[in-house]
Amino acid sequence: MPQIILNSQKIPYQKRYSKRAKNIRISIQNEELILTIPKPWFFQSKESIEKRALDFLKSKTDWILKHIKIDSKKNSEWQIKNPDLQNYSRAHYLKYKEEARKLCEEKSESWAEKMGVSYNRIAIKSLKTKWGSCSSKKNLNFSYKIVFLEAEKQDYLIVHELAHLKHMNHSDDFWNFVCDTLWNKKFKRFKI
Ligand SMILES: [Zn+2]
Numbered sequence: 729m730p731q732i733i734l735n736s737q738k739i740p741y742q743k744r745y746s747k748r749a750k751n752i753r754i755s756i757q758n759e760e761l762i763l764t765i766p767k768p769w770f771f772q773s774k775e776s777i778e779k780r781a782l783d784f785l786k787s788k789t790d791w792i793l794k795h796i797k798i799d800s801k802k803n804s805e806w807q808i809k810n811p812d813l814q815n816y817s818r819a820h821y822l823k824y825k826e827e828a829r830k831l832c833e834e835k836s837e838s839w840a841e842k843m844g845v846s847y848n849r850i851a852i853k854s855l856k857t858k859w860g861s862c863s864s865k866k867n868l869n870f871s872y873k874i875v876f877l878e879a880e881k882q883d884y885l886i887v888h889e890l891a892h893l894k895h896m897n898h899s900d901d902f903w904n905f906v907c908d909t910l911w912n913k914k915f916k917r918f919k920i
Contacts, residue, residue, distance in 0.1 A: 734789045821854040828872040845893040862892035
């Protein structure tokens, strides 16, 4: 299986060619990363589409690392830098829970307004395998460990879950919504 290095972590992935796929896309099935490449390639060489597919894969690093379960023994580099991410004691959770609540409430409120979505409740939990989730009742859950991430990643997690209020899946529409929201923010100052 080919591997790609994302944030110094080796991530194995499966390459698939699809006649039905219109775009290059990534997905996770049974905890395995799948890179789907449309076929035939028409006006492009196989080489150039493969290169674009790899660039695309790299551009989705945050999403991939968020959604794939990483073997923590083999890939402990970023966790060593963040010992708080490895601490799952109840005391640790209680210590940071309110800080996380404040952060998630403030960020969710301002992002939700920009995105034109609304939610019911925000709950802060000690989630071991997930950073966040969104229920069909429009309740958002976040791991309290969000407080240990960089601001950009915090925003991404919030926007990701808020986007599920509109698209309860990981469809192209969902990703476009996430990207539009974050990009507009990032590049606003360059817009006329
Ligand atoms: Zn999601």
